[in-house]
Amino acid sequence: MINTNLVTNLSTQLKDNHVDALMVAPGSDLIFLIGHSPYLCERFQALVVTANEELFYICNRLSEAEVLEMMNGNKVYFWMDSDGFTGTVLQAFKEHNLIGKRIAVNGTVRAFNLVKLLDVINFVPVNGKDYIELTRIIKTPEELEHLRISSSIVDKAFEDIIHFIQPGLSEKDIKDELKRLCLKYGADQFTGGIVAINANAANPHYFGDNAIIGQHAVVEMDFGCTYKGMYSDITRTVIVGKATDKEKEIYSLVLQANLIAEKAAVNGAWIPDVDRAARKVIENAGYGKQFNHRLGHGIGYANHEAPYLHADYKMHLKPGMAFSCEPGIYLQDEFGIRIEDIVIINEKGETEILNKCTKELIEI
Amino acid sequence: MINTNLVTNLSTQLKDNHVDALMVAPGSDLIFLIGHSPYLCERFQALVVTANEELFYICNRLSEAEVLEMMNGNKVYFWMDSDGFTGTVLQAFKEHNLIGKRIAVNGTVRAFNLVKLLDVINFVPVNGKDYIELTRIIKTPEELEHLRISSSIVDKAFEDIIHFIQPGLSEKDIKDELKRLCLKYGADQFTGGIVAINANAANPHYFGDNAIIGQHAVVEMDFGCTYKGMYSDITRTVIVGKATDKEKEIYSLVLQANLIAEKAAVNGAWIPDVDRAARKVIENAGYGKQFNHRLGHGIGYANHEAPYLHADYKMHLKPGMAFSCEPGIYLQDEFGIRIEDIVIINEKGETEILNKCTKELIEI
Numbered sequence: 001m002i003n004t005n006l007v008t009n010l011s012t013q014l015k016d017n018h019v020d021a022l023m024v025a026p027g028s029d030l031i032f033l034i035g036h037s038p039y040l041c042e043r044f045q046a047l048v049v050t051a052n053e054e055l056f057y058i059c060n061r062l063s064e065a066e067v068l069e070m071m072n073g074n075k076v077y078f079w080m081d082s083d084g085f086t087g088t089v090l091q092a093f094k095e096h097n098l099i100g101k102r103i104a105v106n107g108t109v110r111a112f113n114l115v116k117l118l119d120v121i122n123f124v125p126v127n128g129k130d131y132i133e134l135t136r137i138i139k140t141p142e143e144l145e146h147l148r149i150s151s152s153i154v155d156k157a158f159e160d161i162i163h164f165i166q167p168g169l170s171e172k173d174i175k176d177e178l179k180r181l182c183l184k185y186g187a188d189q190f191t192g193g194i195v196a197i198n199a200n201a202a203n204p205h206y207f208g209d210n211a212i213i214g215q216h217a218v219v220e221m222d223f224g225c226t227y228k229g230m231y232s233d234i235t236r237t238v239i240v241g242k243a244t245d246k247e248k249e250i251y252s253l254v255l256q257a258n259l260i261a262e263k264a265a266v267n268g269a270w271i272p273d274v275d276r277a278a279r280k281v282i283e284n285a286g287y288g289k290q291f292n293h294r295l296g297h298g299i300g301y302a303n304h305e306a307p308y309l310h311a312d313y314k315m316h317l318k319p320g321m322a323f324s325c326e327p328g329i330y331l332q333d334e335f336g337i338r339i340e341d342i343v344i345i346n347e348k349g350e351t352e353i354l355n356k357c358t359k360e361l362i363e364i
Numbered sequence: 365m366i367n368t369n370l371v372t373n374l375s376t377q378l379k380d381n382h383v384d385a386l387m388v389a390p391g392s393d394l395i396f397l398i399g400h401s402p403y404l405c406e407r408f409q410a411l412v413v414t415a416n417e418e419l420f421y422i423c424n425r426l427s428e429a430e431v432l433e434m435m436n437g438n439k440v441y442f443w444m445d446s447d448g449f450t451g452t453v454l455q456a457f458k459e460h461n462l463i464g465k466r467i468a469v470n471g472t473v474r475a476f477n478l479v480k481l482l483d484v485i486n487f488v489p490v491n492g493k494d495y496i497e498l499t500r501i502i503k504t505p506e507e508l509e510h511l512r513i514s515s516s517i518v519d520k521a522f523e524d525i526i527h528f529i530q531p532g533l534s535e536k537d538i539k540d541e542l543k544r545l546c547l548k549y550g551a552d553q554f555t556g557g558i559v560a561i562n563a564n565a566a567n568p569h570y571f572g573d574n575a576i577i578g579q580h581a582v583v584e585m586d587f588g589c590t591y592k593g594m595y596s597d598i599t600r601t602v603i604v605g606k607a608t609d610k611e612k613e614i615y616s617l618v619l620q621a622n623l624i625a626e627k628a629a630v631n632g633a634w635i636p637d638v639d640r641a642a643r644k645v646i647e648n649a650g651y652g653k654q655f656n657h658r659l660g661h662g663i664g665y666a667n668h669e670a671p672y673l674h675a676d677y678k679m680h681l682k683p684g685m686a687f688s689c690e691p692g693i694y695l696q697d698e699f700g701i702r703i704e705d706i707v708i709i710n711e712k713g714e715t716e717i718l719n720k721c722t723k724e725l726i727e728i
Contacts, residue, residue: 039569042471042493042668061656062568065696081658082639082675107406111473112493119491127483129406129476204426205403275446293426294445304406311446332429 002034002072007053009135014051020101021050022128027108028302029132031229036070038063044085044113050096058089085113086120093121104128133306137298138320141347143230147300147322150187150232151342151354153225157181158236158357165219165364167240171195172209174221182225191231191303193223201237201336204293204328216241218335224303231303233324234355235340238362250287250329250337251361257281257327258339258359261295265325267349269317275309278327287329296324299342319349366398366436371417373499378415384465385414386492391472392666393496395593400434402427408449408477414460422453449477450484457485468492497670501662502684505711507594511664511686514551514596515706515718517589521545522600522721529583529728531604535559536573538585546589555595555667557587565601565700568657568692580605582699588667595667597688598719599704602726614651614693614701615725621645621691622703622723625659629689631713633681639673642691651693660688663706683713 010033014022024030024047026040038045038059045059045067056075059067067076079088093099104126105114114125139147160181165174172195179190196206197213201220213219222235237254239247261278275295282291294310297303299322307315309323321344328338341355374397378386388394388411390404402409402423409423409431420439423431431440443452457463468490469478478489503511524545529538536559543554560570561577565584577583586599601618603611625642639659646655658674661667663686671679673687685708692702705719 039571041569064656065694066567066569080656081672084676105475105479107474107476109475110471111469111475111478111489112471112491114475114478115469115489115491118489125475125479125482127476127479203430205405205430207403292428292444293424308445312448330429 002055002074003032006033006135007049007055010049010131011051011053013131013134014049014104017131018102019051019104019126019128021048021096021098022104022106022131023048023109024106024132025108025110027106028305029106029108032132032136032301034070038066038070040108044089046109048092048096050098054096056092056096058085058092060085086116089117090121093123098123102126104131106132130306133298136300137306138318139300139322139344140320143300144320144322144344144346146228146230147232147342147344148354150225150227150230151234152356153182153185153187153227154223154232154234155355155357156185157223158221158234161221162238162362162364165213165238165240167213167215167217170210170212171197171200174219175209175223178221178223182223187225187227188229189226191224191226193221196220196336198335199333202330202332202334204330204336204338213240218247218337220336220338222338222340229301231299231301232354233299233303233340233342235326235338236357236359237337237339238364240364243361243363247335247337248361250331253282253285253287254327254329254337254339255359257291258325258341261325261327262341262343262351262353265317265343265345266351267317267319267345271307271309271313271315271317272311274317275311278325282327282329290329290331291327292330293328296326298323317345319345319347321345366419366438367396370397370499371413371419374413374495375415375417377495377498378413378468381495382466383415383468383490383492385412385460385462386468386470386495387412387473388470388496389472389474391470392669393470393472396496396500396665398434402430402434404472407445408453410473412456412460414462418460420456420460422449422456424449450480453481454485457487462487466490468495470496494670497662500664501670502682503664503686503708504684507664508684508686508708508710510592510594511596511706511708512718514589514591514594515598516720517546517549517551517591518587518596518598519719519721520549521587522585522598525585526602526726526728529577529602529604531577531579531581534574534576535561535564538583539573539587542585542587546587551589551591552593553590555588555590557585560584560700562699563697566694566696566698568694568700568702577604582611582701584700584702586702586704593665595663595665596718597663597667597704597706599690599702600721600723601701601703602728604728607725607727611699611701612725614695617646617649617651618691618693618701618703619723622689622705625689625691626705626707626715626717629681629707629709630715631681631683631709635671635673635677635679635681636675638681639675642689646691646693654693654695655691656694657692660690660704662687681709683709683711685709
């Protein structure tokens with residue numbers, strides 16, 4: 001169903017930014033705006049929202065029935081594989097007086113399709129990734145409640161997984177079990193995760209899965225699920241065997257950074273200051289270079305969305321915002337430790353840490 | 365490992381097209397070129413291949429160790445979340461004399477990142493989706509052999525699934541079983557699929573999964589796997605209960621179109637003529653509008669890659685090409701039928717249909 005309030009909100013943002021229309025390709029933005037997102041292959045398709053609150057869709061003929069139903073009476077322009085899509089977009093832009101105008105693209109439009117359009121149609125492309133994310137940066141009370149439930153599901157999965165982990169299991173075994181647990185505890189879907197052992201955990205975006213836990217191992221688990229469309233995202237790192245002094249030192253630093261940042265993340269806080277609070281702890285201990293990513297990212301209908309918590313994201317925290325707090329230290333060829341919670345500024349302006357499962361160092 | 369032959373081949377193509385460099389974001393193109401593809405989130409990253417056979421990579425600092433290893437001594441430029449990526453790209457482009465030049469993007473670069481770059485750096489964007497696909501359009505004998513094995517796996521899965529399908533099962537149940545069977549028969553991975561019942565099958569890209577098979581149902585299954593990285597892709601449509609006269613009529617037409625197109629797909633055939641051969645059968649029977657997509661797509665390291673079989677893809681079939689042949693008829697609110705095989709022109713210039721499982725109408 002088309003969310004007309006959001007369309008109005010979005011159109012206002014377009015006007016404020018002197019943008020005439022926004023192209024939205026399939027993904028979480030489309031689900032947010034109209035409740036459905038068709039399958040995206042290499043073929044061009046997009047919802048176009050104009051600054052005048054007009055909506056139309058452009059897609060391949062093969063999606064005809066699905067898109068007509070989704071668009072509920074709004075205009076749909078179709079193209080055939082044999083003709084290509086640029087002529088159809090040109091026609092649609094002409095009919096909506098968008099030739100020569102400033103047209104934004106959301107986060108999922110592909111660059112090669114944009115270039116094909118620019119070869120044929122006169123318009124000025126604009127980065128529009130933020131507009132929709134900004135319309136949903138303040139969560140409703142219902143969305144906050146779904147975020148809480150989503151986080152409680154991964155908490156339960158974590159509490160169970162520590163009884164499951166043992167030498168001989170692979171990263172994949174643990175990931176499969178986390179998936180099973182999230183679904184068991186009521187997730188709509190398991191949205192994937194990273195399970196990284198020892199040196200693999202030194203890569204924040206590691207995505208292998210076949211290393212095996214030995215008698216001693218650092219096991220980093222970063223995983224999430226959705227509940228009524230709302231994402232959770234948690235990271236906990238546990239030690240199989242006895243933690244070494246270095247592991248204890250690094251764990252303690254990361255935990256301290258996590259706690260200090262969560263304390264700094266109050267209603268009204270300046271986002272760069274929150275990032276700074278965590279980073280300072282780690283820098284002071286001499287590991288600044290080994291904390292090589294932002295403190296966190298917003299979360300909601302997408303796993304990563306506004307606000308982004310880093311030194312250059314100049315915004316104050318406000319009630320309704322939801323974001324991760326996930327400092328980490330990554331020691332190449334050794335191990336990595338990250339501790340991540342989801343944090344919200346709730347309706348009352350209080351900071352709520354949604355993940356309640358322990359962050360104390362666990363030795364298994 | 366960097367495939368230097370491919371880099372040379374690619375650079376030649378860039379020169380031939382008067383393009384100075386190609387940006388390749390993660391995905392099958394990157395696996396094909398350098399054997400590995402880091403995880404892609406919203407952060408910009410790309411391999412850049414220049415027309416002079418230079419290679420460099422630009423990525424976020426968080427991927428440092430992984431990318432340094434992957435790039436094996438070639439230059440890597442890093443950016444931090446707090447700084448953004450455009451300054452780093454500008455620096456890299458300056459050092460490689462790419463300012464003001466024609467820079468292509470592959471299929472996975474995102475449009476909003478391209479726009480951010482265009483705001484800061486002077487260059488002419490070019491659609492480069494085809495260049496890498498064209499370097500791999502002719503498969504090696506070894507790749508053809510892997511394609512054969514990949515197709516034999518889905519054949520076996522299909523032969524088993526017809527004994528599994530029965531009233532009361534959901535689309536998801538069937539998809540899960542197909543996955544299990546593909547893995548059982550040796551697939552690296554199940555690459556997903558569509559299981560669509562009755563009216564759901566009238567949407568060629570349906571991706572729901574909760575409809576339940578009744579006493580009578582049209583069950584369309586479109587699924588695939590990889591074997592040593594090579595994709596398979598098959599569609600079969602079966603009937604639960606006795607097929608109606610209309611189902612028989614449509615099935616017979618689609619099968620005829622499939623067989624005629626496969627017969628037309630000989631070494632040297634003009635691709636638009638092959639598409640035409642199938643389309644003519646269906647048009648003559650009055651269902652031209654209900655065959656609303658191209659005849660097929662190339663297949664290899666990606667599920668969809670060059671060549672694309674439609675009226676506007678002007679190329680002759682050659683030894684080493686691999687592609688799908690998948691006519692369909694989609695009757696809204698009723699049902700859809702599609703029959704898909706993978707076809708190769710082998711080393712000897714013979715047409716080989718890789719899927720050997722029956723295409724006769726099956727009533728379960």
